[in-house]
Amino acid sequence: MKYFFLFLFLIIFSAFSFSQLEVCNTCSIKSIKQAIKIADTGATILVKKGIYIEDSIIIKKPLTLKGIGKPVIDGKKKGYVIEVNSENVTIDGFVIKNVGVSYTKDYAAVHLYKSNNFKLLNNRLETVFFGFLIEKSDGGIVKNNIVSSNAQHEYNSGNGIHLWHCDSVEINGNECFGLRDGIYFEFVTNTLIHKNTSHNNLRYGLHFMFSNNNEYHHNHFQKNGAGVAVMFSKFLKMHHNIFENNWGNAAYGLLLKEIYDAELRNNEFRNNTTAIKAEGSTRVNYSNNNFVENGWAVKITGACYENKFTLNNFVNNSFNLSYNSKINDNSFNSNYWSDYSGYDLDRNGVGDIPFRPVKLFNYVVNQTPESIVLMRSLFIDIINFSEKVSPVFTPDEVKDNTPLMKKNPFQLKLN
Amino acid sequence: MLKIFKYSFFDLIRGKWSLIYFGFFFISSMSLLYISGDVAKVIISLMNIILLLNPLIATIFGVMYFYNSREFSELLLAQPIKRRDIFLGQYLGLSVSLSISFILGLLIPFAIFGIFSTNQVTNAVTLLFVGTILTLIFSAIAFYIALRNENKIKGFGTAIFLWLFFAVIYDGIFLLLLMTFNEYPLEKFALVSMIFNPIDLSRILILLNLDISALMGYTGAVFNQFFGNMLGISISIFVLLIWIVTPIFFFLRSLKKKDF
Amino acid sequence: MDKTIKISGLHKSFKKLHVLKGIDLTIDKPGIYAVLGPNASGKTTLIKVMLGMVIPQKGNVEILGENIKNNPFYRKNISYLPQIARFPENLKVSELLEMIQDLQKRKGDTDDLIKGLKLEPYLDAKLVSLSGGTKQKVNVVLTFMYDNPIIILDEPTSGLDPISMVYLKKKIQEEKEKGKIILVTTHIMPLVEELADEIIFLLEGVISFRGSASQLKLDQGGESIEIAIANLLTKQHA
Numbered sequence: 083m084k085y086f087f088l089f090l091f092l093i094i095f096s097a098f099s100f101s102q103l104e105v106c107n108t109c110s111i112k113s114i115k116q117a118i119k120i121a122d123t124g125a126t127i128l129v130k131k132g133i134y135i136e137d138s139i140i141i142k143k144p145l146t147l148k149g150i151g152k153p154v155i156d157g158k159k160k161g162y163v164i165e166v167n168s169e170n171v172t173i174d175g176f177v178i179k180n181v182g183v184s185y186t187k188d189y190a191a192v193h194l195y196k197s198n199n200f201k202l203l204n205n206r207l208e209t210v211f212f213g214f215l216i217e218k219s220d221g222g223i224v225k226n227n228i229v230s231s232n233a234q235h236e237y238n239s240g241n242g243i244h245l246w247h248c249d250s251v252e253i254n255g256n257e258c259f260g261l262r263d264g265i266y267f268e269f270v271t272n273t274l275i276h277k278n279t280s281h282n283n284l285r286y287g288l289h290f291m292f293s294n295n296n297e298y299h300h301n302h303f304q305k306n307g308a309g310v311a312v313m314f315s316k317f318l319k320m321h322h323n324i325f326e327n328n329w330g331n332a333a334y335g336l337l338l339k340e341i342y343d344a345e346l347r348n349n350e351f352r353n354n355t356t357a358i359k360a361e362g363s364t365r366v367n368y369s370n371n372n373f374v375e376n377g378w379a380v381k382i383t384g385a386c387y388e389n390k391f392t393l394n395n396f397v398n399n400s401f402n403l404s405y406n407s408k409i410n411d412n413s414f415n416s417n418y419w420s421d422y423s424g425y426d427l428d429r430n431g432v433g434d435i436p437f438r439p440v441k442l443f444n445y446v447v448n449q450t451p452e453s454i455v456l457m458r459s460l461f462i463d464i465i466n467f468s469e470k471v472s473p474v475f476t477p478d479e480v481k482d483n484t485p486l487m488k489k490n491p492f493q494l495k496l497n
Numbered sequence: 498m499l500k501i502f503k504y505s506f507f508d509l510i511r512g513k514w515s516l517i518y519f520g521f522f523f524i525s526s527m528s529l530l531y532i533s534g535d536v537a538k539v540i541i542s543l544m545n546i547i548l549l550l551n552p553l554i555a556t557i558f559g560v561m562y563f564y565n566s567r568e569f570s571e572l573l574l575a576q577p578i579k580r581r582d583i584f585l586g587q588y589l590g591l592s593v594s595l596s597i598s599f600i601l602g603l604l605i606p607f608a609i610f611g612i613f614s615t616n617q618v619t620n621a622v623t624l625l626f627v628g629t630i631l632t633l634i635f636s637a638i639a640f641y642i643a644l645r646n647e648n649k650i651k652g653f654g655t656a657i658f659l660w661l662f663f664a665v666i667y668d669g670i671f672l673l674l675l676m677t678f679n680e681y682p683l684e685k686f687a688l689v690s691m692i693f694n695p696i697d698l699s700r701i702l703i704l705l706n707l708d709i710s711a712l713m714g715y716t717g718a719v720f721n722q723f724f725g726n727m728l729g730i731s732i733s734i735f736v737l738l739i740w741i742v743t744p745i746f747f748f749l750r751s752l753k754k755k756d757f
Numbered sequence: 758m759d760k761t762i763k764i765s766g767l768h769k770s771f772k773k774l775h776v777l778k779g780i781d782l783t784i785d786k787p788g789i790y791a792v793l794g795p796n797a798s799g800k801t802t803l804i805k806v807m808l809g810m811v812i813p814q815k816g817n818v819e820i821l822g823e824n825i826k827n828n829p830f831y832r833k834n835i836s837y838l839p840q841i842a843r844f845p846e847n848l849k850v851s852e853l854l855e856m857i858q859d860l861q862k863r864k865g866d867t868d869d870l871i872k873g874l875k876l877e878p879y880l881d882a883k884l885v886s887l888s889g890g891t892k893q894k895v896n897v898v899l900t901f902m903y904d905n906p907i908i909i910l911d912e913p914t915s916g917l918d919p920i921s922m923v924y925l926k927k928k929i930q931e932e933k934e935k936g937k938i939i940l941v942t943t944h945i946m947p948l949v950e951e952l953a954d955e956i957i958f959l960l961e962g963v964i965s966f967r968g969s970a971s972q973l974k975l976d977q978g979g980e981s982i983e984i985a986i987a988n989l990l991t992k993q994h995a
Contacts, residue, residue: 329713355714375537377711398537400711420538446672450679451715452687453672457708458541459700460549461668504856508845568843572899575808575837576860577830756771757810 106130129153139164149175166194172201179208190215212240220249228257233284241266263289276300286311313339326352338363369393387411393490403439410477418486426487437485440476442469501586509594522602530610536617547628552635559639560656562591592636596629620706627699630737634695637744663696684717695740702733761785767816776802778962787936791949794959800942838900840912842892846885865902890916908939946982
């Protein structure tokens with residue numbers, strides 16, 4: 083009964099005002115554009131189930147577009163599908179597909195420009211060029227969307243969720259695949275990225291630059307062409323993320339380039355060619371991470387200072403650590419290394435002799451990459467052993483003086 | 498051939514060496530599994546043992562068996578059966594009995610610790626496969642060496658050297674060449690070099706499972722093609738089979754002209 | 758069947774060592790033939806050629822009318838007693854007997870031999886546990902269990918105790934009476950005098966004498982074969 087009155091109220095109310103409009107194939111308003119045109123500021127437009135062939139839908143006033151039963155907006159590959167240039171716009175529950183492809187313009191399913199307090203919820207974006215292209219917009223949320231495309235080449239594909247010059251945005255529970263970069267940030271600050279999945283993208287699952295003070299947690303990145311790349315950013319927090327199955331010479335579970343004051347903890351890196359590659363990164367704390375069955379768990383190149391590795395598990399990686407220089411200003415303490423062969427006579431859970439994570443074979447492979455086919459051969463074991471006894475080629479001071487005898491029992495669960 | 502195989506197999510499998518060989522694998526894999534809870538780690542340790550020991554044992558036993566059964570072989574040669582059948586039978590008897598000791602020595606602990614229901618099942622099966630193939634290859638090589646050398650000391654020496662060569666020296670020379678010529682594209686050279694050493698080839702077959710993430714880190718197209726799909730596995734297995742057939746072929750060829 | 762051994766133009770050398778230098782030998786009468794000669798004269802090689810173990814460079818060997826080249830099956834007509842007895846260690850005596858019969862694809866007459874050589878208690882023993890003499894007895898069983906027209910004995914008495922030796926000699930005589938060709942190599946001259954119908958003497962790769970023991974003594978002079986042979990050898994070297 084309650085609902086009946088509500089319904090009656092809504093009908094009467096809508097008859098007198100355009101603050102609530104309905105769009106459907108049999109309604110008096112048949113197109114979304116038309117509805118937007120006549121809608122009052124702050125109005126709600128309910129779009130019923132159906133296929134709407136429209137592009138360049140421009141929103142210049144605060145509005146709520148709500149799809150009922152997943153209506154489809156088909157842009158027919160002409161250009162932008164929805165363009166927003168107003169604050170307080172909500173787009174909720176649509177399927178938007180067939181965004182135009184251009185070499186000069188960043189066509190997107192939804193393009194926001196200077197549009198604060200946006201809400202992009204529960205949409206499915208298919209065969210997009212760019213998915214959500216959000217520029218100079220602060221204080222919004224992108225939640226529970228699925229963005230996908232069938233990108234073949236980097237030069238003619240776009241990104242899933244692309245933020246440029248934004249602040250205080252929440253990216254939550256989205257899935258991105260088949261794009262160039264799944265999630266892309268440039269000049270984005272104070273943003274929370276969590277519970278997203280980004281996989282099978284051509285280039286990066288997550289890619290950001292010049293984006294400080296952001297927090298990333300409980301995200302899952304896998305099978306991306308180049309993994310995850312983060313560059314030129316400060317004060318970043320990454321925890322409880324999974325990085326897995328990124329294979330290839332230039333693919334990284336996580337590539338850190340010019341990163342300062344970051345905290346990486348409780349992440350899991352599994353089955354990557356290189357789990358972490360750090361280039362010129364300083365004051366990064368790596369703790370409680372799991373590195374399992376990667377080709378290289380950690381590769382350090384260039385000037386990396388004051389990084390701390392503590393309480394991480396290095397389990398069955400082909401190489402634990404690779405250094406391209408003999409200078410070391412990083413510390414490794416109390417990590418678990420599965421190939422540690424020392425003993426613990428005083429039974430305090432800490433090995434009595436230090437562990438050297440850099441093997442001579444690392445050095446050999448750096449010099450002569452083809453020699454990788456000799457991995458785990460007896461000859462290599464012999465030269466590794468002799469290097470261990472008297473280090474010549476590998477940095478002497480890179481060692482864990484307190485290696486754990488047992489795995490740090492941290493288990494990562496997403497969601 | 499099958500008759501000779503049957504009797505020489507019965508002879509060998511009842512011998513104390515079969516039991517010792519079985520016991521060695523059984524005890525080492527049991528204790529490794531018991532001490533370390535990490536199956537992947539155990540697989541790596543066992544891989545090192547198998548790549549080293551299976552060729553060595555097959556080589557030594559092959560030479561020893563051939564020399565020890567010389568007089569009996571002469572008795573058999575006086576029987577109305579083909580030479581080929583006598584020695585193929587003996588070869589099979591030896592390699593199958595060694596393989597069975599080895600397989601059971603691993604299989605039973607694997608089964609006890611339920612490895613076949615973990616994600617390490619492929620690695621475990623690869624280990625069993627590779628160990629068996631190496632036994633077959635190196636007992637064939639040992640037979641050939643023993644046939645070609647009347648002098649037992651020389652035969653043993655040659656066989657042990659050949660083992661050492663394949664197990665260690667070969668890789669050393671290979672690495673030296675790689676480092677000397679690292680200005681040049683060496684991808685094909687690297688892969689082809691691995692093909693000429695059955696121990697390396699077996700190792701690569703295991704690496705294809707164990708360290709595929711690292712192998713994919715190399716840029717070259719040939720490597721990626723080789724390691725990136727079934728091609729590498731198929732070629733490796735095929736070449737390993739050739740490695741069994743080749744020494745047997747040379748053995749049989751020399752056998753025809755051999756004076757006992 | 759053609760009951761003969763025909764060897765013609767047989768040459769064999771091992772690397773640089775020319776061991777057999779044109780052997781022509783026809784044996785067409787049954788009897789016991791002692792193949793004698795000093796060490797390295799080619800006795801063993803000659804026998805091994807007949808058994809197909811050594812492959813000659815030149816020459817023709819026909820046994821019972823069959824050319825032996827690339828043909829293992831003529832050997833079903835030959836019984837061979839090797840000099841040294843070594844068998845698969847972990848087989849039992851009974852299993853070894855079974856194995857040979859299995860390979861020959863025919864039953865042999867083992868019971869009398871086992872009884873005669875007193876081997877019954879050892880049938881279930883592993884061959885590794887047997888003494889050298891007992892093993893040689895097993896060898897004797899393997900040799901005489903088939904009724905083959907040709908018997909080749911390589912130092913048959915080595916390692917045998919006197920009782921078994923007597924038994925073996927009796928056995929050889931019996932077989933001879935059945936009309937067989939029996940080739941024996943030995944260093945024991947009394948045995949030759951006792952058994953041999955004919956002596957085939959090899960020296961430096963050729964047959965330097967063939968005939969009966971009395972003929973040899975007559976030719977070379979001497980009361981015993983040993984002396985006759987010694988005379989023959991000195992003459993050769995003179």
